[in-house]
Amino acid sequence: MKNRWLFSLQLGFTLLVCAFLIVPVILSILAGLTVNYLVGIESGLTLRWVYAVWDGYRDTIFLSIGLSLACLVVTLLIGIPTAYVLAKRQSGLTRAIEELLVMPVAVPGLATALALIVTYGSLSGFRTSWAFILVGHVLFTLPFMVRSVLAVLMAIDLKTLEEGAASLGAGFIDRFRDIVLPNCRTGILAGSLMVVTLSMGEFNMTWLLHTPFNKTLPVGLADAYASLRLEIGSAYTLVFFLMIVPLLLALQAFAQPRQTKFVAEDDHHD
Amino acid sequence: MTEPKNMIPGKPLSIALENCAKTFADGTRALEPLNLSINAGETIVFLGPSGCGKTTTLRIIAGLEEPDAGGRVLFDGEDITSLPIEKRNVGMVFQSYALFPNMSVAENIGYGLKIRGESSAGLRTRVGEMLGMMRIEKLADRRIDQLSGGQRQRVALARALAVRPRALLLDEPLTALDAKLRDTLRLEIDTLLRRLNITAIYVTHDQAEAMALGDRIVVMEHGRVAQIGNPRDIYQKPATRFVAEFIGTMNRLNGAVRNGVFTCRAGDMPWAAAPADVSEVLFRPEDIRVTDSAEASGLRGTVAAAFYLGDRTRLFVEVGETQPLVVESTARRDFAHGETVGLQIDPRGLLVL
Numbered sequence: 001m002k003n004r005w006l007f008s009l010q011l012g013f014t015l016l017v018c019a020f021l022i023v024p025v026i027l028s029i030l031a032g033l034t035v036n037y038l039v040g041i042e043s044g045l046t047l048r049w050v051y052a053v054w055d056g057y058r059d060t061i062f063l064s065i066g067l068s069l070a071c072l073v074v075t076l077l078i079g080i081p082t083a084y085v086l087a088k089r090q091s092g093l094t095r096a097i098e099e100l101l102v103m104p105v106a107v108p109g110l111a112t113a114l115a116l117i118v119t120y121g122s123l124s125g126f127r128t129s130w131a132f133i134l135v136g137h138v139l140f141t142l143p144f145m146v147r148s149v150l151a152v153l154m155a156i157d158l159k160t161l162e163e164g165a166a167s168l169g170a171g172f173i174d175r176f177r178d179i180v181l182p183n184c185r186t187g188i189l190a191g192s193l194m195v196v197t198l199s200m201g202e203f204n205m206t207w208l209l210h211t212p213f214n215k216t217l218p219v220g221l222a223d224a225y226a227s228l229r230l231e232i233g234s235a236y237t238l239v240f241f242l243m244i245v246p247l248l249l250a251l252q253a254f255a256q257p258r259q260t261k262f263v264a265e266d267d268h269h270d
Numbered sequence: 271m272t273e274p275k276n277m278i279p280g281k282p283l284s285i286a287l288e289n290c291a292k293t294f295a296d297g298t299r300a301l302e303p304l305n306l307s308i309n310a311g312e313t314i315v316f317l318g319p320s321g322c323g324k325t326t327t328l329r330i331i332a333g334l335e336e337p338d339a340g341g342r343v344l345f346d347g348e349d350i351t352s353l354p355i356e357k358r359n360v361g362m363v364f365q366s367y368a369l370f371p372n373m374s375v376a377e378n379i380g381y382g383l384k385i386r387g388e389s390s391a392g393l394r395t396r397v398g399e400m401l402g403m404m405r406i407e408k409l410a411d412r413r414i415d416q417l418s419g420g421q422r423q424r425v426a427l428a429r430a431l432a433v434r435p436r437a438l439l440l441d442e443p444l445t446a447l448d449a450k451l452r453d454t455l456r457l458e459i460d461t462l463l464r465r466l467n468i469t470a471i472y473v474t475h476d477q478a479e480a481m482a483l484g485d486r487i488v489v490m491e492h493g494r495v496a497q498i499g500n501p502r503d504i505y506q507k508p509a510t511r512f513v514a515e516f517i518g519t520m521n522r523l524n525g526a527v528r529n530g531v532f533t534c535r536a537g538d539m540p541w542a543a544a545p546a547d548v549s550e551v552l553f554r555p556e557d558i559r560v561t562d563s564a565e566a567s568g569l570r571g572t573v574a575a576a577f578y579l580g581d582r583t584r585l586f587v588e589v590g591e592t593q594p595l596v597v598e599s600t601a602r603r604d605f606a607h608g609e610t611v612g613l614q615i616d617p618r619g620l621l622v623l
Contacts, residue, residue, distance in 0.1 A: 157366055163334055164368030166356045168382030168433060178381070182372035 025241075032235030049235035053224070057236060060220035061243070067130060067216060068199035071137045075195045078138075079145030080188065084180060086146070087153035101146055104139040109204025112139060117208065130214050136205040141198050145191035152187030153180075186254060193251040200244060217243075282311035282469045283345055283436040285331060290341035292326050300326040302493045303341070313463050313470040315484035317477060319516070323493040325441055328473045332439050333358045345436065361430030365442040367422045369414045375425050376401070376410040382433035400428040403462075420451045427462070437469040444479060456482055477517045481505065489513045511552075511623045520552050521595045535590030536569040541617050548622055555596045557619025560585065561612035569613040571595065576605040587611060 032050065035043040082101075086094045104112050113136055120135075121127050161183065165175045181188075203218040210219050217240060225233035285308040292301040301323040308314050316324035329335040331343060333355035343351045350358060369378050380388075380397045388396070401407045404424040409417065417425065423443060430438060443459070444452045460483050463470045474480055480487050481501040489496045489504060489512075497509040508514035525534030527544040532551065561568075571589035585605055586594040597613065605611070 156371070157368070160364055160366055160368040161370060163355070164362070164364060164370070165381070166334075166354070167332065167360065167362035167439075168429070169356050169359070169385045170381075171356055174385055179370055179372070183370070185372075 028234050029238050029241065030234075031231060032233075032238040034231060037230050037234075049229075049231045050238065052232050053236045053239055056232075057215075057217075057220045057224065060215045060217045061239065063130060063214065064200050064217035065243075067134060067137060068196045070134055071141055071199040072192055072195050074134070074138050075142050075145040076188070076192065079142055079191065080149055080181075080184075082142075083146045083149035083153055083184075083187075084176075086150055087158055098146075098150070101143045105143055109136075109140065109202070110208060112136065113205040113208035128211050128214070133206055133209045133214060133216065136209050137199045137202055140202060140205060141195040144194040144198060148191035148194065149184050149187040152184040156183055158183075189254045190251065193247055193254065197244060197247045197251065200247070201240075280434070280436075282467055284308060284310040284347075285437065285469065285471075286342075286344040286347075287327070287330070287337075288342040288344065290327070290330055290337040290343065292323070292330065292335060292341075293338050300493055301330070301337075304495060306488065306495070306498070308469060308471065311467050311469055312485040313472060313483055315472045315474060315480040315487045316490060317474055317480040317484075317487050317516075318490035318496075319475055321492075322490040324473045324475075324488075324490050326493075327488075327490070328439055328441055328471055331437075331471060332360055332362055359433065359436050361433060361435030361438045363423075363426045363430050363438070363440045363443045365445055367426040367446075369417075369422055369425055369429070371414050373414070374410070375406065375412050375414070375417070378414070378425055379429045379432050382429065386433065396432055400432045403431075404428045419447050420455060423447065423455055427459070431466070435468075437471065438463070438466075440470065440472045442474055443472075445474070445476070452476075452479075459483065481517075489516065491516075505554075508621070508623065514552055514621065514623060519555050519596050521555065521558065522550060522552055522593065523589070523591060523595075524550050534569070536571050536613065539568045539615060541620065543617065545622055550622070552621040552623060553615055553619045555584075555598045557616045558595065558597050559614045559616075560597060560599045560601060561614050569615070570610055571613060573605045573607055573609045573611060575607070585611075587613065589613075 030041065031037050033045050033047070034041055035046045035048070086098055116132070116136055117127075120132070126132055158180070161179050162175050165179045170178065201218055202216075203222065206216050206219055207222070210216060215223065217236075221233065221236050221240065224236050287304050287306045289303045289305060290301065291299070291303040293299050304323075304327065316327055318324045326335060330337050330341070333343075333350075333353060337343065337351065341351065342349055345358070355362075370381065373381065376397050379400050380393045383393045383396055397410075398407075401410055404427060406421060406424050406428065409421060409425070414422065414425075426443070440459075444455055447455065456479055463483070472480075472483055481504075484501055486498060486500055487504050488498050491510075491512050497504060497513045499507075499509075504513060505517055508517065514520050523532075523534045523536065525532055525548075527533075527541060527546075527548045530540060530542050530544065532539050532541045532544060532548070569589065571587040571594075573585055574588045574594045575586040577584045581600070583599045583601070583605060585597040585599055587597050588594045595613070599605070
């Protein structure tokens with residue numbers, strides 16, 4: 001029964017790791033719903049802290065939603081054509097561009113944010129508007145959109161598909177609308193969910209780019225933990241979870257490859 | 271296949287290539303200047319090994335490549351060199367079929383008509399006709415990834431023909447299929463092209479396909495035309511050694527002619543009509559016959575290998591040349607390895623190149 005032992009050992013270890021990761025999440029959620037965290041769960045459950053978050057930080061939630069959607073629109077408009085060009089023209093130059101696009105992900109967000117402030121900080125109207133944060137978010141999320149669309153475009157024989165459409169009379173716009181976009185739909189969906197999720201949770205850069213009137217949810221969260229009761233911060237985390245978990249689940253669902261039901265066999269007798 | 275009457279109405283197209291060369295951006299010369307007239311309604315096959323320029327030629331005719339400066343492509347005498355493929359109204363079948371995975375079979379077939387703004391009733395009728403012609407009515411609502419290779423091929427043909435193209439261009443359409451299916455579809459394509467009376471340009475590296483389908487075959491090598499002719503000419507009167515060896519199997523004997531007798535390592539053979547200065551003759555396996563070694567006065571060799579194929583035996587006979595001779599024998603007998611056999615060559619089949 002050596003195998004059984006080994007299996008039990010592995011299962012135990014896996015559960016331990018899961019617990020290590022999940023228990024803090026559960027505790028944090030519970031803390032947001034507990035009347036008094038110091039007393040513990042015996043003090044009773046309440047939605048009071050959630051209401052307090054809603055009262056105090058409603059604006060940050062709306063700003064984060066608006067910002068992530070704006071970020072999505074911009075990355076779609078820039079990212080899809082970029083991925084298309086990169087897929088169509090494979091050369092040393094396009095590969096270099098592909099690598100450069102990833103730079104804002106590799107470079108610490110603080111450095112990118114500082115660079116933006118140094119360069120555009122003097123444009124006070126821009127500096128204080130949410131568009132300034134948007135620029136940072138687009139820089140950070142664009143590679144994720146480009147990469148996921150590009151991966152799909154590289155996996156299909158785009159050139160021949162387009163040639164096929166052209167041979168049937170389709171001009172560039174027809175081809176882009178009828179062939180390119182529908183066939184990279186999965187990449188666009190995966191990229192979109194990624195962009196929204198990342199933009200929603202981005203803290204590093206936003207911490208430097210925001211102003212007191214332009215706080216996003218994660219910035220507000222840091223603020224709440226730093227200056228208010230732990231219960232309010234925890235309730236805030238709960239709100240964030242409620243917003244982000246459905247997105248993550250959708251991301252998982254779309255990341256799964258489409259199942260083919262069956263492929264017909266060739267009939268040799270006709 | 272239902273009768274494709276009026277499937278492609280109108281007069282077939284004649285195509286001319288004038289001085290069409292192609293040099294790619296990296297400097298590779300894919301095609302040397304080519305002049306070629308393709309008659310209305312004929313099926314012309316471009317045949318050659320990979321890299322010979324056959325696909326480039328097809329793509330120039332299609333409008334997917336532009337010839338180098340100075341080259342012209344004419345459709346019915348009209349210069350359409352600068353017209354992109356979407357304005358040329360040619361049907362094209364790709365080696366990988368290029369079927370759109372985001373559309374059903376019926377949507378694929380109807381796509382060209384939709385682009386042309388055909389009414390939905392007209393579109394439905396035409397798609398129905400095409401599905402019927404290719405006998406794939408049952409597949410209309412399938413997704414492309416649910417189709418077999420042979421089914422995809424039929425959909426690709428139906429899609430290319432649905433728009434009533436002026437010419438049909440086929441780029442190695444059967445290469446991706448297995449041998450048996452290739453034979454079936456080759457016959458289907460042949461029947462289809464003849465019934466439709468459409469100008470068709472077919473690219474292949476498979477000589478059997480070329481022989482079966484082509485009214486004329488253009489054999490290409492290194493971006494040049496090696497020979498143009500009907501299948502019989504190409505096979506029986508190859509213009510160059512490359513053509514002779516690329517099409518079918520060719521035997522070779524080195525030797526010399528003196529007083530109407532060809533002498534080689536395998537022996538002597540009378541050859542009254544021999545041209546002067548012969549140092550090498552070529553001939554096909556079917557022009558050589560195995561005789562009884564005892565009675566043979568002419569050539570002889572030893573059997574190096576014998577493959578019984580049912581209807582005939584394919585023999586490899588060692589005659590002291592670098593390559594053994596390939597001989598097809600229909601004799602109802604066994605051949606032993608190392609056995610000495612007599613050989614008789616039909617002088618009409620002898621070629622000097």
